[in-house]
Amino acid sequence: MKSLQSLFLTLLFGSFIIFSFSSCEKETPEPPNEEELITTLTLTLTPVGSGLATTFTFEDLDGDGGNDPVITEGRLSSGLTYNAYLEISNGQTTPPTDITQEVLLEAEEHQFFYESTVNGLSIEYRDEDADQNPIGLQTLFTAGDPTTGTLTITLRHQPDKAAAGVADGDITNAGGETDIQVTFNVEVQ
Numbered sequence: 001m002k003s004l005q006s007l008f009l010t011l012l013f014g015s016f017i018i019f020s021f022s023s024c025e026k027e028t029p030e031p032p033n034e035e036e037l038i039t040t041l042t043l044t045l046t047p048v049g050s051g052l053a054t055t056f057t058f059e060d061l062d063g064d065g066g067n068d069p070v071i072t073e074g075r076l077s078s079g080l081t082y083n084a085y086l087e088i089s090n091g092q093t094t095p096p097t098d099i100t101q102e103v104l105l106e107a108e109e110h111q112f113f114y115e116s117t118v119n120g121l122s123i124e125y126r127d128e129d130a131d132q133n134p135i136g137l138q139t140l141f142t143a144g145d146p147t148t149g150t151l152t153i154t155l156r157h158q159p160d161k162a163a164a165g166v167a168d169g170d171i172t173n174a175g176g177e178t179d180i181q182v183t184f185n186v187e188v189q
Contacts, residue, residue: 036099037063038180039091041153045074045082045141054082056151058182061091076121076143076188083126084139086112088155088180100137103155110179111159112136113171115152118186120144125169133161134169143188151186155179 043056054074060067076082090097103110107129113136114123122142125134136155159166159176166174 036097036102036179037090037092038088038099038155039063040087040089040096041180041182042087043084043153043184044087045076045084047077048081048083048140051077051080056184056186058184059091063092071182071184073184073186076141076186078143078146078188080143082141082143084123084141086137086139086153103135103137107135108133108161109158110135111156111161111166111174111176113154113156113169113174114139115154115171116149116186118143118149118151118188119147121149121151121186121188123169129161131161133167136169146189148185148187150183152181152183154181 039059039061041058044053045055046053054076055072056074057072058069059071060069086100088099088103090099108131111134116123121144124140124142125136126138126140127135129135154171155178156171156174156176157179159174161167161174163173163175164170165172
């Protein structure tokens with residue numbers, strides 16, 4: 001009887017050790033990097049040299065759905081080159097949260113893409129992350145002959161910046177998740 005009790009205690013104690021050991025091996029999951037709500041995108045274009053700046057804005061304070069966004073579009077002058085700067089924010093907070101700074105801090109994980117149907121409009125990246133890949137908060141726009149078209153600006157989170165064409169601004173192979181995508185009508189006069 002004593003050996004039966006001893007065997008029972010050994011099995012019970014051994015199970016406790018195995019259970020305790022296996023419970024210590026569990027990994028603590030990393031909390032996901034929650035995306036910020038972006039309600040406002042502002043593209044400011046200032047002519048190189050001199051001239052008046054033009055601004056394109058997108059504002060959707062209630063987020064997806066609900067009210068239509070308020071979009072303000074500008075005009076470009078034919079033959080001019082512009083320094084372009086993007087700013088994004090969350091207008092649902094008081095004061096509004098500047099998301100531009102977060103993109104800069106996590107530059108390796110973000111890239112803006114510019115897709116244009118404006119004939120003769122060229123866009124060059126003017127900023128880069130620590131790995132010398134583009135970010136797209138600062139660009140150089142050069143307007144060609146008078147025309148009209150659209151400009152779509154897309155911010156991708158965790159794009160594959162090493163994929164074919166991505167460093168040149170081609171979104172086709174970028175992957176990642178879209179944080180915001182805005183389309184503006186553009187007139188070059």
